[in-house]
Amino acid sequence: MRFTLERPETWQVCTACGNEALETDPRPRCAHCGGLLEVQHRGPMLTREELLRRFTERRGGGGGGGGGGAAGTASGVWRFKEIVLPGAERVISHPEGNTPLLHRPAVDRWSGMHRLLLKHEGHNPTGSFKDRGMTVGVTQAIRVGARAVACASTGNTSASLAAYAAQAELPALVLVPAGNVALGKLAQTLAYGARTLLVRGDFDDCLRLVEEASARLGVYLLNSINPFRLEGQKTIVLELLEQLGWEAPDWIVLPAGNLGNTAAFGKALGEARAWGLIDRLPRLAAVQAAGAAPFALSFAEGFARRHRVKAETVATAIRIGDPASYDRAVRAIRETGGTVLSVSDEEILEAKAALDAAGVGCEPASAASVAGVRALVARRAIAPAERVVAVLTGHILKDPAVLLTYHRDTEPPPRGANRPMEIEPTLAEVERRLP
Numbered sequence: 343m344r345f346t347l348e349r350p351e352t353w354q355v356c357t358a359c360g361n362e363a364l365e366t367d368p369r370p371r372c373a374h375c376g377g378l379l380e381v382q383h384r385g386p387m388l389t390r391e392e393l394l395r396r397f398t399e400r401r402g403g404g405g406g407g408g409g410g411g412a413a414g415t416a417s418g419v420w421r422f423k424e425i426v427l428p429g430a431e432r433v434i435s436h437p438e439g440n441t442p443l444l445h446r447p448a449v450d451r452w453s454g455m456h457r458l459l460l461k462h463e464g465h466n467p468t469g470s471f472k473d474r475g476m477t478v479g480v481t482q483a484i485r486v487g488a489r490a491v492a493c494a495s496t497g498n499t500s501a502s503l504a505a506y507a508a509q510a511e512l513p514a515l516v517l518v519p520a521g522n523v524a525l526g527k528l529a530q531t532l533a534y535g536a537r538t539l540l541v542r543g544d545f546d547d548c549l550r551l552v553e554e555a556s557a558r559l560g561v562y563l564l565n566s567i568n569p570f571r572l573e574g575q576k577t578i579v580l581e582l583l584e585q586l587g588w589e590a591p592d593w594i595v596l597p598a599g600n601l602g603n604t605a606a607f608g609k610a611l612g613e614a615r616a617w618g619l620i621d622r623l624p625r626l627a628a629v630q631a632a633g634a635a636p637f638a639l640s641f642a643e644g645f646a647r648r649h650r651v652k653a654e655t656v657a658t659a660i661r662i663g664d665p666a667s668y669d670r671a672v673r674a675i676r677e678t679g680g681t682v683l684s685v686s687d688e689e690i691l692e693a694k695a696a697l698d699a700a701g702v703g704c705e706p707a708s709a710a711s712v713a714g715v716r717a718l719v720a721r722r723a724i725a726p727a728e729r730v731v732a733v734l735t736g737h738i739l740k741d742p743a744v745l746l747t748y749h750r751d752t753e754p755p756p757r758g759a760n761r762p763m764e765i766e767p768t769l770a771e772v773e774r775r776l777p
């Protein structure tokens with residue numbers, strides 16, 4: 343199908359064959375060729391100044407409890423409604439977003455930057471950036487009349503889906519790789535009440551299975567192949583641009599697994615420039631874990647072919663060997679003149695220890711972005727004086743097991759390990775151990 347005469351405010355288009363679909367078509371892929379879909383907006387009929395005034399006026403506003411109306415203005419997603427999902431009415435919002443942009447001199451020293459800014463998405467309600475996509479995804483599930491929602495996940499998407507589905511009073515089904523989900527994420531998913539299946543396989547198996555199951559069982563699929571999730575995730579970029587006074591930075595650096603976020607960032611930047619919000623594009627740097635780096639392999643060959651690997655990394659959030667949003671992410675890297683690299687698990691854990699010890703804190707996958715910044719500075723791809731924002735995608739408490747192993751149990755103690763010390767209850771013992 344193609345819209346010929348008048349385009350609606352919002353519609354879906356296949357990124358592979360150009361086939362178009364209605365905004366409310368619930369199918370997760372192109373009905374014609376099975377390609378990935380993208381949401382398109384006609385674009386706001388407002389000047390740049392009018393648009394920016396709306397975004398800022400709504401900041402810190404009330405509402406957003408999911409009650410409905412045009413609420414959601416306390417949300418750092420729905421205050422950008424005109425360029426996220428203009429037609430949404432009853433929004434399911436926690437609220438989410440409005441996360442801080444942090445600066446810590448200790449992290450500058452570790453990474454080699456003069457002033458590295460950290461966009462901390464771990465400050466979202468379920469502790470990861472997934473809430474920004476999920477508020478839009480679950481809102482869309484309601485709009486299309488879904489009876490249940492489903493996803494495959496390495497843990498954060500499932501925690502977020504479980505929370506938003508609970509708020510919307512929709513049954514949720516999640517598939518996660520047995521034995522490879524961080525403790526905090528599994529605990530959240532169970533607590534928020536999703537039906538949780540521990541699949542004896544990896545994330546890539548879970549994703550294949552949930553796509554089949556959702557088609558067969560008529561359940562609305564809320565993995566990041568769902569293009570409405572990416573519309574919500576765009577607001578990470580919109581919000582950080584706003585925090586920089588709409589002066590684009592030189593680089594935005596992010597961890598990359600299934601590549602939904604890389605795709606969302608590319609789309610957000612392209613639209614922000616097309617709609618006059620910024621006048622130049624920052625470059626994207628997508629950072630993978632060395633044991634789960636199919637996208638970095640493809641980039642090194644000029645994207646000549648798509649790689650698939652058997653993934654292994656301590657950063658279980660990005661333990662993904664066959665990323666679903668590959669094509670959309672290639673476009674994001676190409677259009678922003680970006681780069682893709684990989685960092686070792688040791689580098690990830692060292693970056694995490696530096697972020698944690700600076701009082702920032704994040705989960706292992708998030709630290710990949712800062713490990714990536716240091717690697718790019720070391721190879722002179724980024725100059726220390728450039729304006730760089732690294733995105734921290736998840737909260738420190740998502741993965742307590744990795745923390746305790748690193749600080750308490752690893753022999754010999756890694757650099758930055760902070761060993762707990764057990765003592766007798768005497769003042770002398772305390773005094774002897776004063777830091």
Ligand code: F0G
Pocket residue numbers: 470472494495496497498499500566597598599600601602603604659660705707708735736
């Ligand atoms: N960081 C964290 C903390 C994540 O949970 C994820 C993905 C990523 C980075 C990578 O983002 O997949 O868009 O490239 N987590 C997914 C999940 C796969 O199921 O929670 P991506």
